Amino acid sequence: MRLDDALDLIAEIPDFPEPGILFRDLTPVFGDAAAFASVIDALGEAVGDGVDRLAAVEARGFVLAAAVGYARGLGVALVRKPGKLPAVAGRVDYALEYGTATLELPVGSVEPGQRVAIVDDVLATGGTVAATAKLVESAGAAVSGVAVVLELAALGARSRLGGMPVEALRTL
Ligand SMILES: O=P(O)(O)OC[C@H]1O[C@H](OP(=O)(O)OP(=O)(O)O)[C@H](O)[C@@H]1O
C-alpha cells in the first residue's frame, strides 16, 4: 500500500479524551496489515543510520518501535508509565496536550555512549519526546533523532525540542 493511503486511514475523534481535543487514532493502521507494513517501512527509513537502539513510549509507541526494531535489526528501550518497572534508571514528570504524565526508563535498557532514536505515533506538544530524551541522556546515551508517524505542527513540538532532528511521515 502507498504510504499516503496508509496514513489516510488515521481516524480523527473529536472531544477525546477531553472536550476540545481532536484525537488522532492509529487503530485502523494497526489493524490493516498492508497499511501497517507501509508505515513500518517508512518509519524504518525515518529512523536514519548510525543508530544503536530505539526508545519507545508506552503504549502505542511500543507497537511501532517493536516492528521497526525487527525490520532494522535494532533493540528497543521500553519507556514505561510509572509503577511497572522492577528497576528504574530514571524518572521524568511532564505535561501532555491533555493532562500530565510520568515516564520511567528501565535499568539496562540504554547503554552509555549509544545513539538512540526515539519512535512514537504522534508528536503533539513534544512533551513525551522531550521527557524520553531526558531519560536517554541521563543514562549517558545521545538522542540521534526522532521518528513519528504524525506531527501536529500547531502544537509547537519542534521549538520545544531545540535542534533535535525530527522526521514525521505526515505533518498536519
Ligand atoms: O507530544 P505530546 O504532547 O507529548 O503527545 C504525544 C504523546 O501522546 C500520546 O500518548 P498517550 O499518553 O496518550 O499514551 P498511549 O500511547 O498509551 O495512548 C502519543 O502516543 C504520544 O506518546
Ligand SMILES: Nc1ncnc2[nH]cnc12
Ligand atoms: N491529538 C492527539 N491525538 C493522538 N495522540 C495525541 N497525543 C497528544 N495529543 C494527541
